[in-house]
Amino acid sequence: EVQLVQSGAQVKKPGESLKISCKVSGYSFNAHWIAWVRQMPGKGLESMGVIYPDDSDTRYSPSFQGQVTISADKSISTAYLQWSGLKASDTAIYYCARHPTGIFSHFDYWGLGTPVIVST
């Protein structure tokens, strides 16, 4: 059974750093692109970027380039999304999702989401 298990909710202050995770099981982690998707409170879905775990090839959506870092650790089948200096506007739910057949495919399996709250 394919599963994407995300790390728990986070409450942070502006300027702090954060790294959230997405641990997968039930399929070959190395062989499928993994994406991160943001959903701000009461808003729609935004694709942030994707990573191919086998070689860490990473592509960022223009709006998120330079704002976050996506990485992966093949040894533990885990993808990461990190910030070096959080802002209040980073408050959102962050989902990881799998591309089933290459970077130009839809997302089939999703994690449950990691809520991130950034507040003083």
Added chain:
Amino acid sequence: EIAMTQSPDTLSVSPGERATLSCRASQSVGSRLAWYQQKPGQAPRLLIYGASTRATGIPARFSGSGSGTEFILKINSLQSEDFAVYYCLQHDNLPLTFGGGTKVEIK
């Protein structure tokens, strides 16, 4: 970046009736269009991919059609569990982009 526009923003439908949701792309995406359902507090759920292929376990009352720039999601005989927000996603070009969503609410 391809812009995806969904209409209407909100659709009020009575249980048992049909809902028709639209999604338009700012340029052709071929058949690389997926539909998702999202309920409050839940992750999105894949309904349709390849514009018209139902995902595993999705009831036959959900159907997708279209190609190029115009796409439709139809939900026949709406059930109580179908009231939710629906998003389209183009996966033909990077960055992948979602529509703004259509909320299907009980009339």
